[in-house]
Amino acid sequence: MNNEPTAAAIAYGVDNRFNGKKNVLIFDLGGGTFDVSLLTIDGEGKFEVKAVAGDTHLGGEDFDNRMVNYCVDDFKKKWNKDLRGNQRALGRLKVGCEKAKRILSYDTQVSVELDVLLDGIDFSMKITRAKFEELNMSFFAECIKQVEKCLVDANLNKGSVDEVILVGGSTRIQKVRSMLQEFFDGKELCKQINPDEAVAYGGGNYGFQFWVRLPR
Numbered sequence: 766m767n768n769e770p771t772a773a774a775i776a777y778g779v780d781n782r783f784n785g786k787k788n789v790l791i792f793d794l795g796g797g798t799f800d801v802s803l804l805t806i807d808g809e810g811k812f813e814v815k816a817v818a819g820d821t822h823l824g825g826e827d828f829d830n831r832m833v834n835y836c837v838d839d840f841k842k843k844w845n846k847d848l849r850g851n852q853r854a855l856g857r858l859k860v861g862c863e864k865a866k867r868i869l870s871y872d873t874q875v876s877v878e879l880d881v882l883l884d885g886i887d888f889s890m891k892i893t894r895a896k897f898e899e900l901n902m903s904f905f906a907e908c909i910k911q912v913e914k915c916l917v918d919a920n921l922n923k924g925s926v927d928e929v930i931l932v933g934g935s936t937r938i939q940k941v942r943s944m945l946q947e948f949f950d951g952k953e954l955c956k957q958i959n960p961d962e963a964v965a966y967g968g969g970n971y972g973f974q975f976w977v978r979l980p981r
Contacts, residue, residue, distance in 0.1 A: 769793065770802035771812045773932045784808055787927040788815075790915070792945060794908065795933035796825040801911050803919040803926075816919035818911045823904060825866070825935040831900040832862040836877060836890055844886055854883045869894045870937040898940040905940055909948050923949055930955040 770791040785808050793800040800819040804812050836858055837848045848854050861877045868875040873894045882888040898905070916923060929945065931954055936942065946954055 769800070769932075770804055770814060770817075773930055774804055774806070774812065788919075788921060788925050789928045789930060790912070790926050791930050791932060792908075792912065792936060793819075793932040794824060794935040794941065796935065797822070799823040799908060799911065799933075801915040803915050803921065815921070816915050818915035818918065820907065820911060823907060824933075825863075827904055828866055828897075828901045828935065828938070829859060829863045831904075832866060832877075832892065832897065833859050835892075835896075835900055836862065836888070839890055840882070840886075840888060844883075846883055846886070848883055851883055857882065858888070865892055866897065867937075869897050870939060894939065901940075905938075905944055908941065909944055912945070912948060926952070928955055 770793070773791050773793065774789050787806050789804045789806060791800070791802040791804065793802070798819070798821050800817065802817045803815045805815050806812055833855070837855075841847050848858060857879055858877075861879050865875040865877050869892070875892055877888070877890050877892060879888045916926075926949065929949055929952060931942070936956070942954060942956075946952060
């Protein structure tokens with residue numbers, strides 16, 4: 766009855782916003798996967814998926830791991846001790862880096878601080894948003910590359926896209942948003958609904974509309 770790109774589009778109300786045929790790009794960047802979908806919506810609110818692209822092994826966890834590796838290298842330089850040999854310490858560091866990543870979505874700097882991380886050593890390190898972006902730029906560039914691929918597969922140019930909808934928690938990352946907006950020549954991105962809830966909200970809305978339309 767429904768799929769994630771369609772549900773996301775419904776969540777933003779694009780099926781009710783337009784008269785005539787429109788092209789909508791769904792940019793879905795989650796914790797472990799990345800999907801791009803190009804949908805066409807006709808004047809009656811019917812959806813057709815024209816093309817899909819993405820990477821099933823790209824997401825927020827990869828961004829966390831880049832930060833973790835950066836911190837591990839720093840710890841080894843300072844203390845000549847390798848955190849990779851201690852899974853508990855590594856796990857704590859990963860949790861700390863994930864929290865730091867979320868903070869960097871709205872702050873320009875964050876401190877990763879963990880007491881007694883290894884052999885009685887307290888760990889503290891400041892990471893700027895710029896450093897986070899530098900560490901993950903290759904991943905961000907791959908996201909844009911997949912958007913380009915989706916457009917090519919749909920046989921459309923970027924100027925033909927009427928709406929760009931953000932889905933998934935990792936779309937909160939400021940660099941992801943700015944690169945995507947720059948790619949679409951400054952087009953305003955659709956981000957009115959919590960990216961984590963867009964698919965569920967749209968699916969629920971579709972289900973309600975379907976139920977209402979059933980003959981009694």
